[in-house]
């Protein structure tokens with residue numbers, strides 16, 4: 001254990017993006033006098049007649065949802081990216097732009113309006129994993145699409161406009177910024193070391209056991225050394241896999257189990273339906289050599305001290321670097337306790 | 344006018360960071376069913392006995408604020424960066440960290456608890472500019488400090504824990520991520536073209552007049568072509584200056600005037616005290632050759648549609664790229680109208 005990291009301000013290097021996070025361990029002591037978030041303890045019905053994601057309800061564009069039994073995927077009615085929109089380039093001195101095409105989908109995790117992933121069984125979450133695989137494959141096969149971003153915004157504080165359990169998939173022609181950075185960092189490492197960056201990192205973490213929250217035969221759940229959000233976590237396959245299409249045999253279930261474990265622990269932490277954005281970063285579908293990719297799923301939850309006090313990524317974070325107040329090691333201790341306790 | 348940019352999804356290149364923003368003009372039509380922010384229409388007193396920033400009040404550490412008349416600067420009682428903390432390096436395989444020292448200050452813009460920059464005269468804002476100059480100079484002269492980040496978080500939604508008009512200054516040994524990117528992009532351009540990147544950009548914008556909101560003899564207020572936040576703006580000196588220490592004669596007043604104009608327009612836009620984070624990016628104080636730097640002040644306000652509906656930078660934005668719904672050109676029209684109208 002590097003004890004200096006618990007006592008003094010420092011920055012940590014994110015091996016996946018090449019960027020830094022500022023860590024100020026002593027800052028957690030400052031009193032909070034700012035905005036508190038609203039907590040909704042409202043018990044939701046299993047079916048809401050006004051919800052546009054519930055089975056058999058009518059969406060804004062007039063389409064009627066089928067009477068789906070587990071997972072239901074449809075194209076976003078207000079897609080940020082579309083196919084068939086005009087292709088163009090602006091290359092006018094220092095004004096540089098280019099058209100972007102894509103397909104945006106919505107994926108309902110369950111017909112039950114009242115549930116979240118944390119309330120579902122690993123067996124049910126596995127059906128979500130199967131749907132993600134199908135979408136990644138089908139979208140990736142489309143020649144317009146070179147990258148598929150699977151994500152979920154959970155909770156009103158994360159801009160989620162409907163509490164029905166659902167995620168999104170935005171797929172597009174070019175690589176978004178964050179994917180581009182991770183592509184480059186992984187490639188540089190792979191070329192130099194002939195091994196996977198994340199694979200080697202996980203081996204190191206498994207030996208140290210300071211930031212590992214959970215492991216099963218195929219996955220670890222970890223707070224990365226360079227985590228930005230107070231309780232940020234990452235699910236990583238122990239052996240290198242380029243994308244979720246590489247999941248073999250029981251691994252889709254083991255992945256679902258990892259999702260189940262971490263989302264349940266989150267809900268226990270502040271005794272609230274824990275808000276977060278989660279996302280899967282995996283190999284682009286551009287048909288190029290992506291042997292350097294090691295896919296992983298990250299959770300970025302905003303809460304800091306309680307169900308109502310979140311971390312604000314504002315002034316210094318926007319203009320300087322991300323900054324965190326409690327150390328990843330302390331956050332790991334808190335979450336591990338909740339995972340191993342049987343309550 | 345590139346009309347395709349108003350009609351079709353595209354990405355725009357940020358010349359200062361080398362990153363992209365996804366623009367989806369048609370998305371603004373989607374109905375909003377998500378979280379609304381609370382608006383406080385509370386009229387604040389000019390003095391609040393419980394405010395730790397008001398003159399003559401006692402702060403948490405027991406110090407008593409002086410009876411200040413205009414601007415008051417002190418060292419942050421809960422500084423994220425400190426001097427005299429231990430120096431160390433962690434270079435342990437893929438775990439990479441290094442200690443970071445610095446000085447964090449708080450700057451009260453006015454003793455009047457009820458005011459914001461938008462309510463102050465340009466003459467009073469000029470005193471804030473003088474204080475920024477003094478701090479940039481003094482902190483920069485400290486051999487521990489190589490970069491000085493001046494910023495303001497305004498409004499509860501921006502994590503501001505006290506409504507008393509104030510900003511912060513975090514100064515440190517190394518360059519934060521965002522500054523590092525801008526340093527590199529400006530240097531590359533300067534080496535290639537022997538002129539300032541932002542200077543050349545502003546000339547192009549002054550010829551087009553599509554995104555300029557206001558200009559005086561020394562400054563333009565502009566929505567940058569690559570703006571991320573719905574009503575993001577930037578104040579830029581027309582002639583290249585490395586830092587705010589280069590302000591000559593009347594220019595500190597003209598800078599204050601630009602701040603006054605844009606903050607007043609913001610308050611009018613949704614008829615509310617407009618929340619934002621603002622910050623000044625300028626030359627590092629590392630004593631190196633910083634001839635490529637062109638300082639500028641940016642405003643990142645979160646509101647999108649009204650005083651209560653903000654833009655959420657969540658799932659896709661965190662895992663992919665920033666994404667905006669209304670175009671910079673539309674935002675420029677809306678703000679320009681408020682600046683030129685005499686009401």
Ligand SMILES: O=P(O)(O)O[C@H]1O[C@H](CO)[C@@H](O)[C@H](O)[C@H]1O
Nearest residue numbers: 311312314315316317502503504
């Ligand atoms: O220092 P303050 O105003 O208490 O804190 C605020 O600004 C800081 C710098 O941007 C952020 O790190 C905090 O999350 C935010 O609440």
Ligand SMILES: O=P(O)(O)O[C@H]1O[C@H](CO)[C@@H](O)[C@H](O)[C@H]1O
Nearest residue numbers: 159161654655657658659660666
């Ligand atoms: O598509 P939704 O859920 O309506 O919208 C939400 O997620 C999007 C993708 O992260 C964001 O761009 C929006 O700001 C957010 O409100």
